[in-house]
Every structure is written in C-alpha cells, then in structure tokens.
Amino acid sequence: MVWSVLSLIALLGGIGILFGVFGRWGFLGWHGREQASLSLRTPGDVALTPAQRACAWFFFVMAALFLIQTFVGAASQHYRAELGNFFGFDLAQIFPYNLMRTWHVQLALFWVSTSFVAAGIFLAPMIARREAKHQGKLAFGLLGALAVVVFGTLIGSFLGIHGILQGAASNWFGLQGFEYLDLARLWQVLLSVGLFLWVFMLWRVLRGRLRQEHAGNMPWLFFLAALAIPAFYAVGLIARQGDHFTVTEFWRFWVVHLWVEDFLELFTTVMVAYMFVLLGVVCEKVALTVILLDIILYSAGGVIGTMHHLYFSGEPAEHMALGAFFSAAEVIPLTFLTVEAWSFLQLGAAQESRSRTPFPHRWAVMFLVAVGFWNFLGAGIFGFLINLPVVSYYEIGTALTANHGHAAMMGVYGMLAIGLALFCLRYLIPADRWPERWAKVSFWSTNIGLAWMCFATLLPLGIAQLYQSVNEGYWEARDLKFLTEDTNTLIEWLRLPGDIVFIVGGAIPVLYIAYVGIRHTVKRVTLEEPEDILFTEVHEPEGLERTGDREATAASIT
DSSP: OHHHHHHHHHHHHHHHHHHHHHHHOTTSSOOOOSSOEEEEOOGGGSOBOHHHHHHHHHHHHHHHHHHHHHHHHHHHHHHHHOSSOBTTBOGGGTSOHHHHHHHHHHHHHHHHHHHHHHHHHHHHHHHHSOOOTTHHHHHHHHHHHHHHHHHHHHHHHHHHHTTSSOHHHIIIIIEEEETTEEEOHHHHHHHHHHHHHHHHHHHHHHHHHHHHSOTTSHHHHHHHHHHHHHHHHGGGGGOOTTSOHHHHHHHHHIIIIIIIIIIHHHHHHHHHHHHHHHTTSSOHHHHHHHHHHHHHHHHHHHHHHGGGGGTTTTOOTHHHHHHHHHHHHTHHHHHHHHHHHHHHHHHHHHHHHHOSSOOSOHHHHHHHHHHHHHIIIIIIIHHHHHHSHHHHHHHTTSHHHHHHHHHHIIIIIIHHHHHHHHHHHHHHSOGGGOOHHHHHHHHHHHHHHHHHIIIIIIHHHHHHHHHHHHHTOHHHHTOHHHHTSHHHHHHHHTTHHHHHIIIIIIIHHHHHHHHHHHHSOOOOBOSSOGGGGOSEEEEOOTTOOOTTHHHHHHHHTO
16 A cells, blocks of 8 residues: 555656656657658659568468457457357357467467568668668568467467377477467477567668667667567566476566567657658657657666566565556656657648648558557556556456556557558558558547447456455455356446457458558569658758758658
8 A cells, every 4th residue: 555655646746747847848759840841752652672562461461360369359258258158159169268368369469560570671671771682582481480480379279278288298389378478488489589580681671771870879779679579578488387486477577568568669669750750750850859768768667667567476575666666657658658649640730731742641640649549548547557556456367457458458559550551551552552441440440449348348347346356355356156247247248349340340451451452562663773762752941951950851861
C-alpha cells in the first residue's frame, strides 16, 4: 500500500513536469516544415529495388498469420464462454485450450515481427540511397527461414501438448512451457539467428551511410534500434528448463517486458520518425529530438519498471518498490504520445494542404494515430490499473491482465504493424489498383473490434474477478465455478460481435490488400537512379536560410 501511494504521487508529479517542460520549450515534439511545400511522389513514380519488391511477400505472410491468429484467438475465447464444446463439436480433442492459447501468443509475435522486418528492409534503401547486391535474394531467404520457424513452432507445440514429444525432445522441438516463450528451444534459437540476419541485411545497405554519420544521428539510431530487437529477444535463451523458478522468471520477463515495452517501443519511434522525415513532413532535427526524448522516457520507466512482474517470483522486496515506482512512470511517455497523436493529425493536414500532389498515406497515418491512442489506453491506463502492488496482489492472472495484454499488444504493435504494411504496400501496388476502401474498413473494424473486446468482456470480467478476489480470496476469483456463473458466461458471450467485426472487417481486408500487393506489384526496378527511390521532393522558398534545415534537407530528402 505504501509503494502504491508513492507510485501515484510519482505519476502525477511526472506528468506535471512533462507538460511543464513542453510548455517551457516549444522545440520539443512534432513540428512540421512551416514554409516548405512538398511534392509527394505518386506511388508509380517511386522506383523500387529488388528487396523492396520482395517485401510484398513479407506483408502477405504477415496478413495470413494475422488472420490465423484471430481465428485461434476466437477459439481460445470460446473455451471461456462454452467449456464443453465448440458449437456442437468437441474441439478440445484436437485443439485443446492450452494449444490454442500457445498458438495465439506466438502468432502475435510472429506476424508483428514479420511486418517490422519487412518495413526495415523497405526503408533501408531510402535511408542509404543504395541497395547492396543480392539483397532481394537474401530477403526471400529470410522469408523462407521465417516460415520454417513459424511452422516448426506450430507443429512442435501441437506434438508437445499432445504428449507425442516428451522430455528433452519436447524441450528442443515441442515447447519449453515458459509463458510467452512457449516455443521450443530450437525455434527460439533459429528466430534469434534470423533476426540477427535481418540486422546484417540492414547493415549491408546502410554501411556506407553509417561511415559518414555521427553515431548519434538518425541512421545510426535506426540501425541500433533494429539491433536491439534480436539482442534482447535472445536474452530469453538464458531461461532454461530445470533452473530455479526465480531465475527463469527474471530472464523470461526481460523478453515479456523489456523487449516488448522498451526496445520495440524505441524501434517504433525511430520507424515512425524516419517515415515522416522521408515524406518531408518534418526535418531530421525535429525527428532526432523526438527519438532522443523517447529514449530517455522509455528507458527510465521501462528498464527498472520490469521489476513489477517479479512481485511473486521470490525476488527481494526492493523489486516491488522499484517496480511499482517506475512502472507508474511508464505512463508519462505514453501520455506524451497521446498528445503527439493529435499533432500527427494536425501536421498531416497542414502539410497536405501545402503539398503539390495528393497525400497517399491517410490510412497508414490513421493507424499510427491509433497506436498513440491505444498506447495511452491499453499500455498506460489498463497497464497502470494492474501494476500497482495493491491491485496486482489481488488480480494477477485474471481478465484484467488479459485486458491490458490485448489492448497494448494489438493496440500498439498490431496497429503499427498494419500501418507499416499499408505505408509500404502503397508503393508496391499500382495507384489505379490501390484498395482505399478496404484500408478504411480495416482501420475502423480493427479499432472497434478491439474496443469491443476490452469494454464488453475483458474489463468488466476483470473487475468482477478483482471484486471477488478482494472479498472472498484469490483462489475463488479464478475458480471454475465462479467463472462459469450465468453473469460471467453472458459477459464472455458478449465478446462475440466484436470478434466477428475484428476478423471479418479487420483481418480479412488486410489479407486482401496484401494479396493485391503480390498480385499486382509494380514492375519498375532501379539501382542506378537513387533520386527516384525517394518519396518526396521538398521545395524551400527562396531566401530561406534556417540553420540546420537546409542541411537536414540535403542529407535526407532533397
């Protein structure tokens, strides 16, 4: 209770300081080019390299995995609404709940990672103004390796849960049994190696540009943020079967929290900032300021805040104190991102009005705005709700945890993955075949469906469990008799319309857009004309001599 109160004070004080700093120094945050006019290249005028064209297949695989994950998630949810059967069919004989849940979590990581990998490959030639030889072949090789890991994980976990693989064989080829790191040891190693191979591919393209840049500039931050993804995912390999529970939980949560909530957030910020720079909407100096500010805010809360997962795993009491205090501080940068989401919209509208050509990325930017919204709601409010020790003590593992997990994972990384896909596919699909209506339908359906999941089922059920836990006991709140009461069963069934909207209106249109991307990929390829690779031309008014602005323009856009 003491540390919960102190955490609340830290949160209120931190938010006050943040807004005070923003009020005092106006250069912080997103600011557009006030006087420059833009000529956004139409998608057909942007030349694509072989590796960029290969990204169309990455996004198609991403969309297929996303759709499969939604079906598996719906099956997992149905077990909570109807234990005995699946609309008259005994699904548990083939696909038991533990298998559905394992697939649901692992597929979420796979499809989001696939989008991030593809977006990195797509943007690297824009940053470097060149592409290394045979990069396209390496891209297809990486996609094949990803397929091996995905299918190996799905098949292996099926064999492991059904008892066909046992002992060491299950650990290496079936599943390890660590929540969130359920996949077997072999697939975990191969996924880490594949991500390092992706970073090597980025280095091949960027190495010339990196030699010319200071280590604190955006090309280096892009490369280092990408490198952090495999580096900190590989930390999960330290958690091994047979080790002490306290040790395995410590390293497992490096992946669950530190990798997901810190380093993926930083890569997100760098990617979004570079997209805005390459589009000419902001200059590099502004983007760099935003990235560095986010590094400070995320690292302060995210690294030490990892400890809030360790209240019940035998760690010293200091973990509860520091974890509570810094977990509360994590809400501060998320508040900042929510404010900045409105800046995205205002910035885009202002720049579009001055552009000489239409802005082609309305729905990609809308997904980025959704990232800011869900960051604040899912990771911020819903996360803070369960991170306080006085709440976590009673609710850990209840529907409030799932509420935070769905809103944060899908709301932040899922929306970002779709937004990155739409951004890149806009250049991969000829302008006359771009399915604008389907992008709109997908945006509203995914957001409405996700909100329905949270507010119709997960949040009210979690509050009911919290109430039961406080009044009767933690065991009673997770007891099958309580969960299958008529009221709670009705709450579970109320999620069905939201799931249908999410799958039919959200996931299926994404798959269709990605299919158009591989079916009608633009034909033009170049390695000789680097200017044609760029998205935008920026035209500064004559006589404009603002320090740093011309240099940023010459370095990044032209």
